[in-house]
Amino acid sequence: MSKSNTPSFEWGIELTPDVPASDVAELGTVVESTGFDVAFGSCHYNNRDPFVALDRLAAATDEIRLGPGVANPYDVHPVRLASLVATLSEVSNGRTVLGLGAGDPSTLRNLGLEWDRPLTRVRETMRVHRRLWAGERVDHDGTFQVNDAGLNYEADQVPVFVGAQGPRMIQMAAENADGVLVNASHPDDYAWAAEQVNSGLDSRADSRDAFTFAAFASVSVDTDASAAENAARPPVAFIAAGAPEEVIERHGLDAGRTEEIGAAISAGEFDRAYDLVTANMLDTFCIAGTPSSVADRIASIREYTDAFVAASPLGPDRKEAIELLGEVRERLSTRGPTDD
Secondary structure (H helix, E strand, C coil): CCCCCCCCCCCEEEEECCCCCHHHHHHHHHHHCCCCCEEEEEECCCCCCHHHHHHHHHHHHHCCCEEEEECCCCCCCHHHHHHHHHHHHHHCCCECEECCCCCHHHHHHCCCCCCCCHHHHHHHHHHEEEEEEEECEEEECCCCEEEEECCCCCCCCEEEEEEECHHHHHHHHHHHEEEEECCCCCCCHCCCCCHHHHHHCCCCCCCCHCCEEEEEEEEEECCCCCHHHHHHHHHHHHHHHHHHHHHHCCCCCCHHHHHHHHHHCCCCCCHHHHHHHHHHHHHHHHHCCCHHHHHHCCCHHCCCCCCEEEEEECCCCCHHHHHHHHHHHHHHHHHHHCCC
C-alpha cells in the first residue's frame, strides 16, 4: 500500500460541461451539499469551456475545491493555461486544484495537434507553471517555447495533480507533483499503480505526506444496474481508445478493437464507437451498477489510494447519481475503506 497521511482531498466528483455552464454550477451545489471535497471540470474541445463552467461553479459554492480535470498543455499553451488556472484560483478564493494531463490523442488529432513526448510536456508545464505563479519571468526551450513570459498579477501556487495511466507518468507524478489522478476503475490496476507511486515517491525530494494518490475512476450508478451500464458506454469508449498497451494486456482486451474505437472517435462516429464497447471493457474501465455494488468496488480501490474521484458519466441521471454517490461516500466514510 502506498497511502500517504495527509491527502489534500479525499472525495471528489468530475462534472462534464456537456450541459450549459449554469447547469454545471447547479450540479456543483449538489456535490458540495452531499459532502464531497472537490469538483473537477472535464476538458474536451467539443464540450463547453471548462473554465467558464468552473467560474460559475465557484460563484455558486462556498467551500468545495474545484479545477480543470484534466487540462492538457497541447490545445492551450502552457503559459496561457497557467494564467487561466491562476485566475480561477483568484475568483474562487484559493479553492482551485489543477488536474493536468497529456490529453487524449484521438481528440487532439482533430485539432491537428501532435501528441509529442507527453510525459516531458506535462513535467515541463508543471515546472513552468510554478515559476510563473511565483512571479518569475520565464524562458523555456523544450517541448514548447517560452520567451521572457510572466504574469502581471500576483498568483497563487495551485496544487497540481497529474492525470496518469502509464507507469512512467505515474512515477513522474509521484516524484514531482502534489498528487496523481490515476485514470482506472479496476482494483487490479490500483494494486499495480500503488507500486508505481511508491517507486516515484522513493525519488521525491520532499515529504511523502505532501503527496495524494487519488483514483480518478469512471462511475455510473443507478438503482437499475442495466441503466447504469448503458450510461457508461460513452466514457468507456474514450478511455479504451486511449488506454496504454500494458492495461489492455493486463485485462485481456482486444487491442484491435480498442484501436477501432479510437478511429471511430477521431472520425466523429461516436455511436459506432460506443457500440464497439465490450462487457470486459465496461468492467475494466468503469464502476457501473447499483449503489451497493459501486460501494463495494470503491471500497476495494480505496485499500490502495488516499482519495477517490467519481468521474464521468456518474449515471443516467446526473443529479440523482451525485446524490446516490453522496450516500456511498457517507457509507464508506463511516465504515472505513477496508471494513467489511
